[in-house]
Amino acid sequence: MTAASVPNASSRTGVEGRRARRTDSPWIRRWSDGAVARLTLICLPHAGGSASFYRSWAALLPPEVELLGVQYPGREDRFEDPMIDSMGELVTALAEGLVPLLDRPYALFGHSMGSAIAWELAHELDRRGAPGPRRLFASGRAAPGTAVVADVHRQGDDVLRAELQRLGGTSREVLDDPGLRALILGTVRNDYRLIETYRPAQRPPLHCPIHVLTGSTDPELGEERSRDRAGGWADLTTARTEVRTFPGDHFYLTPQRREVVATVLRRMDPSLTTGGHTWPSTP
Known part of the structure; x- marks a missing residue:
C-alpha cells in the first residue's frame, strides 16, 4: 500500500514521493527542489x-x-543514448516523461x-488527456507549417559548419577543434534531419496564448521579418498572440537573458516581477 493511499500518511512522505517522481525521467533536468x-x-x-542551455x-x-x-538523448549526460531524428518518436517519449510532472500550472x-x-x-x-500549457513561448522560428525548411542535414560538414557560423551561438574555438567539431556536427546533423523532414499534421488550434520572441537580426526568420513578425503562430491558437522583438541575432537569448526571463515571468504571472521578491541572480 502506498503512502498516498493511507489517510493518515504524513505530508512529508507525500512531498518526498512527489520529489522522487520529479527526478526519475531521463528527459528532465532540474536545478532546484521546487518545494515551494x-x-x-x-x-x-x-x-x-541541451538542457544546460537554460541552466x-x-x-x-x-x-x-x-x-x-x-x-x-545523445548529448551531455545522455551521450550514450541513441539520438532520435523523428518528431513523432521524440514527442511521444518526451510526453511520457512529462505527464507525471504536470501537477501544477505550466508554460512551455x-x-x-x-x-x-x-x-x-x-x-x-x-491527446493523452493531460493538462495543457497555460502559455506557449515560441522563440526564434516561424510556426510549424510555415517555417522554411532546407536540406542542410544532407550536406557535408563544411556546409553544416557554415550554418552554425551563420546563426551564431557556437564559438569559433569549438568549431576549430576537430574532436569537438565532430561531436557537435553529429548532434546538429541529427537534429536538422528531424526538423527538416518534419511535416506537421493539420491540427485544431491550441487554446492558450502564444508569445512569439525573436531577435531583431535573426537570419532564421528570413522574409518573415519584413512580412509578419508573428511568423504564422497567430493561426495556431484561439487565444491571443503577442510578439516581442529583442536586440540580437538567432541566439539573442544569451545576451538578453535577463530581459527574456523577465518577459516570461510577466506573462506567466505579473506578480512575479513586482515588489516583494528577492532571489539570487547571475552576473
Whole structure:
C-alpha cells in the first residue's frame, strides 16, 4: 500500500514521493527542489542544444517557478543514448516523461527547433488527456507549417559548419577543434534531419496564448521579418498572440537573458516581477 493511499500518511512522505517522481525521467533536468513552486516552466532547446542551455535561467527565477530543462538523448549526460531524428518518436517519449510532472500550472518555452517540439508536445499531451500549457513561448522560428525548411542535414560538414557560423551561438574555438567539431556536427546533423523532414499534421488550434520572441537580426526568420513578425503562430491558437522583438541575432537569448526571463515571468504571472521578491541572480 502506498503512502498516498493511507489517510493518515504524513505530508512529508507525500512531498518526498512527489520529489522522487520529479527526478526519475531521463528527459528532465532540474536545478532546484521546487518545494515551494506553484508554477512550472518547461524549456526545450534548439537543434544541437541541451538542457544546460537554460541552466543560467534558474538563478533568475523566483522560488514560485520551477524550471525544467528538457534533455534530448545523445548529448551531455545522455551521450550514450541513441539520438532520435523523428518528431513523432521524440514527442511521444518526451510526453511520457512529462505527464507525471504536470501537477501544477505550466508554460512551455521552445527555442528554434524547440518551439516546433513545444507545439507538437502540447497537442500530444492533449491527446493523452493531460493538462495543457497555460502559455506557449515560441522563440526564434516561424510556426510549424510555415517555417522554411532546407536540406542542410544532407550536406557535408563544411556546409553544416557554415550554418552554425551563420546563426551564431557556437564559438569559433569549438568549431576549430576537430574532436569537438565532430561531436557537435553529429548532434546538429541529427537534429536538422528531424526538423527538416518534419511535416506537421493539420491540427485544431491550441487554446492558450502564444508569445512569439525573436531577435531583431535573426537570419532564421528570413522574409518573415519584413512580412509578419508573428511568423504564422497567430493561426495556431484561439487565444491571443503577442510578439516581442529583442536586440540580437538567432541566439539573442544569451545576451538578453535577463530581459527574456523577465518577459516570461510577466506573462506567466505579473506578480512575479513586482515588489516583494528577492532571489539570487547571475552576473
